[in-house]
Amino acid sequence: MNVGILSWIIDRQRTGVDNYLYGTVNEMIKMGKSNNITLIHHKKTDDDIYKHCREVLIPYLPLNLTCHLGMPYALMKSKVDLVHFPAHWHTQTSAFFLNRGVKKVLTIHDLIPLLYPESYPPNLARRWNTSLKMIVNHADHFIAVSQKTREDCVKHLNMSPDKITVIPNGYNPIYHPMDNRDEVRKYMKDKYNLNQYILFVGRVEARKNIIPVIRTLHEIKKSGLPHKLVIIGGMGWEHEKVLQEIEKLNLNDQVIFPGYISVEDLVRFYNAADLFVYLSFYEGFGLPPLEAMACGTPVITSNTSSLPEVVGDAGVMVDPLDEEALTSSMHQILCDERKRNKLRDKSILRAKDFSWHKTAKETWEVYEKVCRI
Template sequence: MIIAVNAIFFQDDYLEGYGQYAVSIFNILVQNHPEHEFVFIYDRLHQKEWINGPNVRSVTVGPAARHVPAFLYWYNIRAAWEVRKYKADIWIQPYGFCSLLSGVPQIVVIHDLAFKHVPKSIPWHQRFFYQTFTPLFLKKANRVITVSEFSRQDILQHYPNKAKSLEVVSGAARDSFKPVSWEEKEQVKEAYTDGYEYFLCVGGISPRKNMLNILKAFSLFKKWHKSNMKLVFAGRLAWQYEDFMEKLTTYKYRNDVVLTGFVTDEILARLTASSYAAIYVSHFEGFGLPILEAMQSGVPVITANNSSMPEVGGEAALYAEADQPDTIAAHMQTLYKSEQLREKMVQKGLERAQQYSWEKAADLFWKEILATKAVSS
């Protein structure tokens, strides 16, 4: 079987959630199924081969698909022609889009319907594209995968009877996220926070990630406790970050806030494992990998009680209203005041993270591939 995979998010210094999900699953599938050929199709030149093996072929097909006209051309004409040229049996689309013109059977992964719930967090032209074409993608795809039961129910509610099938294949924490020694924690803190403890927020700086309310919560925490605790944001400047950066210039505790920018996976894993607690109170998430990555690293988690996050965190996280900084701050204070509770949440988190694995995800994904091939044969 020849399996084509859309790899446009396998980018140097820009892998993030969608890309991490696809890379993690297909690294396993390539190794587990050497008898099949995998063709990874990029839309631009890349410096790093994210997935290697004797059964792997990487091809670059321009132009870069980064705006609506380019989306339509790349998926429906340029990439579709390349997939047909390699005589692919199946075309995997991990990012919510697919080709409406290709005759090759397709599996589409729709992570969430953020454009429905937090439309202002998405550029208007991309939002228009999602609104217009998502129902067409669901109808066109031979099978549809999503990443949480929340997203599955959300898709069914908004687009009843559109998808031929809709299965959940959840992600997991990567192996590099694990507890580290006291000495390594001290090294990380010396490098980033002058040796002080810190709360960690992972994600691109954008309104959807709720960074302004996290700043407000941190202000309350600092007001209640005259500690040297820091707040670290690990992520690139993403969509509509200007308001955050402007407010940060006059923020009372600016000297206690650290912006790392985009960091490598290795550094992110060390930053996560060395933090006092992880704060991930986004306005909306289809899954939320940083929750599990913090838990697997032995770090307590404060997250939001909306969308998929309670499903991911279970009883191993503390939950807050995303738009109520005082509830976020209250949990920060609780962890700070009670080392016993903090250790309890660490143990619960370690157990929770073990319930998810990339091997399980890859096996479920492979079943979807086989089902697609069986129907199309």
Template sequence: MKKVLIDLTQLPLQRTGVGIYAVNYVRRLQSMAGNRQLYFLVQDDDSELLAETRAIPAVVVLPLKAALFRRIAFRVLLEQLLIPAYALARGIDAVHSLHYSFPLLSFGRFKRIVTVCDMSFFLFPELHVPVKRKFFQFFIRHLPRADGLLFISASTKKDFHRYFPSSRVPEEIIPLGTDPARLASPPDPALLNGLRQRFAIDQYILYVGTIEPRKNILGLVKAFESIAARHPAVKLVIAGKLGWDYDTLLHYVQASPLRERIVLTGYINEAEKHALLKGALLFTYVSFYEGFGLPVLEGMAAGVATITSNLSSMPEVAGDGALQVDPHQPARIAEAIDGLLADPQARAALAARGLEQSRHFTWENMTSTSLAFYDQVVTPSAIVA
């Protein structure tokens, strides 16, 4: 029986990309783990992941004191000393780190598998907080020393090899997924109506994601301003937590003559996101760069006409199921929004194509591919149980 330790301690409580990936991976492991003995490291303040991991058969859950291990110094201590010591003591076959950083030493006794979510720390270093940038650049530089790499898109794998062309680490692509039944289902009417009243919205264009420069929200706002007069009943809803370097955007919105039609909701949970997606006229996600672009997939799976970027991984996710534009040209974003708002039939046709495209991406496929990769790395000739 293979023993795999999965480190979930890097995940913030407010779920965004990697957190959503982790939660859905754990949920699928409840029925797909097979004959593997799984060990999970979880922060003790993360009630959702504690409950989800404990639902897996033959599992060992190790809660850690969040008051300590959410601090960077203790994170390094955990990854570089405590995890290797535990893995050696328990005969762990592989340690899976879900977010770049990983144990640099294994003494040849256990395999180190790392999920690579994007390469923005190298491609766009100026779009990250300096301390965070230096921390993750350090570990990304050491990824060629790992024993297995999981990339969430072909685009991210290509970007990695652009910087590390000599890497010979075994690797696999694990496209992320959606929960199609949940996203396609009608929203909770009370919840959606409550959100409409709370934010004073009826007809609206939606963005969901962290508020940070890489997401190109300022370009989206400028595009909206240029077409707003032709669609006076429509608002722009920007839903997501504040990330970093957001002052320019907030000041711009505050000074905009359309500030009453630009709504910033703050962080929203999964139920609220589902409701807002189902109530939207359009979903827009015109980021400059993504490792995958999970919101694009979620927008399509919710049956909402979606506009996204023609850069990095987003064409890979969108296919012909979303309208792709150059994010560096707000005029092109505006044309796409204007055209779809003015043509309900085109909007419905795009939504239908998006729904079909989203069916190619499932959490079950991602999970089965990940588990097969564990076996391949631990025992190169292994066949999945």
């Protein structure tokens, strides 16, 4: 069995979906599958991952034809039995129609452009949604990163449940409990002038539901707690409302935006935080809560979408619309060291249920199953 994987997304500065593919392919290489993998991308890079697998380049074509015709040509040239599309983009639609002799597996991470189209530029959301509906009946199998995403695909796209396999994400093992938390806290104080704080990691946009967290910070400050709120992530749709709420409550010096930070420092941010809060309305998976748990950070998340699948009983889950419950939960955790330690232990144990090795193994099993059909 020869497998082609569209790998161009790992050639850029990697974020969530890119890390999904990078972690999965690296583990497949460790499993001894290198000779069965062809990585298909736009241009050569010096990344070590390409030293282990065969690679095929997508030829550049004028008039925006590179993806529409160049990608199908590269798939034909690669002579693979199956191609894995690690995420959906409208630019790869033509391959589902032109490469009919190749089995096709598509990973669906979420349906945010369909369910929350306002989170994206209108043209992008429309093209994403239209193209996904076009290729639903032309893929041989789908991978969903959570049971919730699988249910959404069945409900909103009328996909057959039998054609969807749930394979959860893993996480980078760099996210782990650091040995000396006092040294980590000293580092955070020296570099970022931070002592005790609550952490949020993710894009600042309406769907992430950050405003109730800011209001809750305002409430718990009244009780004398010294904590600040640290927000790590880029600015997205309606981020202005978040900034306006901070201004309105006079919390400018209490809500910290450190900007771009290295992965190594992100691990430190997780480890030194007293609490991680993720009150998102909708997630296809929810990687930041998993990274926080892997570092031993107590977690509060919404009880919606896929987040209960990720957090399990290792964190505290609240209704994302219930600010009173959020305030109560945050106050309890921040004031009770024993409770924090208990959540820390449960978080570390829960995170061990997830790994890129497990993701890679189960993904390869899907390849084998599809090729047997």
